[in-house]
Structure formats: structure tokens, C-alpha cells
Amino acid sequence: MPARKNVKAINKKETISILVPCYNEQEVIDLCHKEITSIIDNLPYNFEIIYINDGSSDETLDKLQKIQKKDERVIVINLSRNFGKEAAMTAGIDNVSGDALIILDADLQDPPALIPDLINMWKETNADVVYGQRLVREGETWFKKFTANGFYKVINFIASNVEIPRNTGDFRLMNRRAIDALIQLREKHRFMKGLFAWIGYKQVALQYNRAPRAAGETKWSYVGLWKLAMEGIAGFSTTPLRVASFFGLIISILSFIFAAYITIRTIIFGIDVPGWATLTVMISFFSGIQLLSIGILGEYIGRIFGEVKKRPLYFIENIYKK
Numbered sequence: 419m420p421a422r423k424n425v426k427a428i429n430k431k432e433t434i435s436i437l438v439p440c441y442n443e444q445e446v447i448d449l450c451h452k453e454i455t456s457i458i459d460n461l462p463y464n465f466e467i468i469y470i471n472d473g474s475s476d477e478t479l480d481k482l483q484k485i486q487k488k489d490e491r492v493i494v495i496n497l498s499r500n501f502g503k504e505a506a507m508t509a510g511i512d513n514v515s516g517d518a519l520i521i522l523d524a525d526l527q528d529p530p531a532l533i534p535d536l537i538n539m540w541k542e543t544n545a546d547v548v549y550g551q552r553l554v555r556e557g558e559t560w561f562k563k564f565t566a567n568g569f570y571k572v573i574n575f576i577a578s579n580v581e582i583p584r585n586t587g588d589f590r591l592m593n594r595r596a597i598d599a600l601i602q603l604r605e606k607h608r609f610m611k612g613l614f615a616w617i618g619y620k621q622v623a624l625q626y627n628r629a630p631r632a633a634g635e636t637k638w639s640y641v642g643l644w645k646l647a648m649e650g651i652a653g654f655s656t657t658p659l660r661v662a663s664f665f666g667l668i669i670s671i672l673s674f675i676f677a678a679y680i681t682i683r684t685i686i687f688g689i690d691v692p693g694w695a696t697l698t699v700m701i702s703f704f705s706g707i708q709l710l711s712i713g714i715l716g717e718y719i720g721r722i723f724g725e726v727k728k729r730p731l732y733f734i735e736n737i738y739k740k
């Protein structure tokens with residue numbers, strides 16, 4: 419009998435794909451590539467590094483092309499314009515060929531030094547997803563921490579079918595099964611943290627300290643974060659719609675009681691014309707509630723509109739690879 423125990427040694431090394439979405443990252447991209455390669459060069463796997471240029475308006479693409487020419491493990495996917503990080507990651511995920519993938523930010527906030535830890539944890543726990551969980555948020559204002567905290571509380575309270583782990587980002591390792599699941603989710607409104615959680619399977623956390631940006635500026639404004647929060651809430655829960663009907667019900671009951679009270683009082687004491695204050699307060703209160711409810715409806719209708727158009731999530735201008 420041929421030596422069976424050698425089968426494992428003969429087996430091809432597994433390939434791990436590293437995904438890096440880049441938008442105007444000319445200041446850090448070289449450093450980023452240097453860090454990544456210095457880590458993976460010592461690991462017993464094949465690597466494929468996919469940089470997605472998300473329509474940068476600076477020198478990012480040039481720099482990436484140079485990196486690609488020098489390093490045959492590198493693939494550069496150039497999108498036709500800026501589609502946002504979520505779409506950029508999707509473009510990468512759709513194109514990975516590895517047995518597992520790791521998503522990293524170009525600004526080195528997700529330390530490449532943790533790549534071996536992610537892989538070890540994946541191997542040890544046999545999990546489908548190993549997600550990075552931040553312990554401290556360095557270089558972030560108390561207001562950002564406070565709002566982020568509040569957001570996780572709200573979303574996990576109202577989104578009943580998924581549990582989005584707190585303090586996680588896109589930094590994670592996913593195996594082939596999780597990748598294939600994620601590829602099937604083609605919704606336009608992509609709240610990735612939610613989608614990552616929604617696919618299920620065995621998911622474990624790797625805790626780490628999130629560093630401040632290595633260079634350049636964050637691409638997130640508070641307006642952007644607000645939109646992302648709405649995306650998460652409206653994309654994963656219909657609770658706000660129910661809240662609107664709940665308010666409607668409560669207010670109808672109250673107005674019914676109030677109407678009865680007014681009628682009886684008028685029968686007994688006759689009409690007293692003053693009541694201007696009550697009227698004004700009530701009119702503005704109810705207009706507010708109505709506008710709010712229409713707004714909530716609008717959030718959902720806008721999403722339906724986005725989905726029914728069935729546009730592709732991104733367009734690829736070119737793929738540069740060996």
C-alpha cells in the first residue's frame with residue numbers, strides 16, 4: 419500500500435485571498451503593500467492580493483499598477499467610478515479564487531500583523547468566519563464612540579433575525595462556504611456588517627486594538643455614517659413601520675377619549691371659544707407625527723425603488739493581473 423500519511427503533505431497549499439478596497443489612498447498604499455507582504459511571506463500558504471481601486475481621483479491606480487507589475491500575487495480590479503466601499507468589497511468578493519479571504523482596509527487600521535492570528539483561529543476553531551472585534555477605538559472622538567454604541571443597541575434591539583456583533587467592521591476572514599453564501603446576496607442596499615451576520619454559519623471573534631489611520635483622511639462624514647445607520651436599520655428590520663402604526667393607534671385612542679370629553683363638556687357647559695392654544699399644539703403635534711410616518715414609509719419605498727431597478731452593483735473598467 420502506498421504511504422497514505424503522505425497525502426496531506428502532497429496536497430496543494432491552500433490559497434488565501436486578501437482583499438483591499440482603495441479609494442484615494444495614494445499616501446498609504448505602498449506602505450500597506452509592504453506591510454502585507456512582510457507578513458505573508460513567512461506563511462505556508464499561497465496568497466493572492468486583490469486591490470480594488472474604487473474610482474480614486476488621485477494617483478492610487480498608478481501606484482497599484484506599479485505594485486502589480488512587481489508582485490505577481492497582486493490583482494488590481496479597477497472599477498469604472500467610485501461605487502463606495504461596500505460595492506468595492508463586493509467586486510473583490512465576486513472575484514476571489516482562494517479557499518478563504520481576508521478583508522483589510524488600505525489605511526492599515528486593520529493591522530496586517532493579525533493575518534496569521536486570523537488564519538490560526540480559522541484553523542483551530544474550524545469556523546466559517548473569523549471576524550475582528552475592536553477593543554479600543556483609538557483616535558476617535560467620544561461622540562463617534564457614543565453614536566456607534568447607540569447604533570448597535572438600536573439595531574440589535576429591532577432587527578430580530580440577525581445579531582450584529584458590536585464593534586466589528588469589515589475586517590474578517592471567510593472560508594469558501596461563507597464567500598459563496600455572500601456572493602448570492604445581490605441586494606443594492608448593502609449593509610455589509612448585517613449581510614455578514616445574516617449568512618449565519620459558525621462565526622467567531624478575534625479581539626484586537628484598532629489603530630488610528632496610518633495616513634490620509636477618513637472618507638466617512640457624519641452624514642455618511644447616518645446614511646449607513648439608516649441602511650442598517652431599514653435593511654434589516656421593518657420595526658420602524660410598526661412603530662408608525664403603533665403611534666397611530668395610540669393617538670387615535672387618545673383623540674377618541676378627548677373627543678368624548680369635549681363633546682360632553684360642550685353639552686354641559688356650552689361652547690367656550692378660547693382653545694386656541696390646544697388647537698395649535700395639537701395641529702403641530704399631529705403634523706409632526708404624520709410627516710415622520712411618511713418619512714419612515716419613504717425610507718422603505720426608496721429602498722424598493724433601488725432594488726426594482728436591478729442595476730448591477732458595480733462596473734469593472736479593467737482587471738490587471740499576471
Ligand code: UDP
Pocket residue numbers: 438439440441442443472500501502503504506522523524525527635636637638
Ligand atoms: N473606501 C472605498 N471606497 C469608498 C470609501 C472608502 O473603497 O468610497 C475604502 C478606503 O480606501 C479604505 C476603507 O474603505 O481602505 C475604509 O475607509 P476609511 O478608512 O475612510 O473608513 P474608516 O476607517 O474611517 O471607517
Ligand code: MG
Pocket residue numbers: 523525527631636
Ligand atoms: Mg480607516
